[in-house]
Amino acid sequence: MLALAGLIVVDAGHGPGADRNTVQAVIEQNIELLSEAEHDGWMDYKFNSGWRYGEKRDKAKKLHTALVPYIDLSEDDKCKDRNAVRCYTDIVEKAGFLIRLEEGPIILSRDKVNWRKELIMMEY
Numbered sequence: 001m002l003a004l005a006g007l008i009v010v011d012a013g014h015g016p017g018a019d020r021n022t023v024q025a026v027i028e029q030n031i032e033l034l035s036e037a038e039h040d041g042w043m044d045y046k047f048n049s050g051w052r053y054g055e056k057r058d059k060a061k062k063l064h065t066a067l068v069p070y071i072d073l074s075e076d077d078k079c080k081d082r083n084a085v086r087c088y089t090d091i092v093e094k095a096g097f098l099i100r101l102e103e104g105p106i107i108l109s110r111d112k113v114n115w116r117k118e119l120i121m122m123e124y
Contacts, residue, residue, distance in 0.1 A: 035081040
């Protein structure tokens with residue numbers, strides 16, 4: 001996911017990572033893109049676990065109000081995704097890895113993301 005912002009995760013034994021402040025600045029510059037990807041990953045997990053969209057959250061029935069495209073989330077739910085993204089640096093470091101800036105051009109395809117959004121829209 002960090003590759004969306006030109007960042008890569010490497011083992012701490014493979015040399016130094018980027019300056020922590022630089023990494024956080026790159027994350028902040030790409031916060032909406034990364035937050036949307038975080039939300040998409042969460043939705044994938046939920047859908048694969050049998051959850052689906054519901055107007056009212058119901059854990060027993062596996063219904064959740066936030067199983068909608070990121071753009072349709074409430075501001076509170078978007079903040080949850082943003083805060084999760086802002087913790088990536090700490091999580092990566094605690095796992096014994098570092099974050100570096102990607103070298104060279106980054107070529108990404110949003111086809112999977114767009115396909116996923118279309119599927120979600122059909123489901124609710």
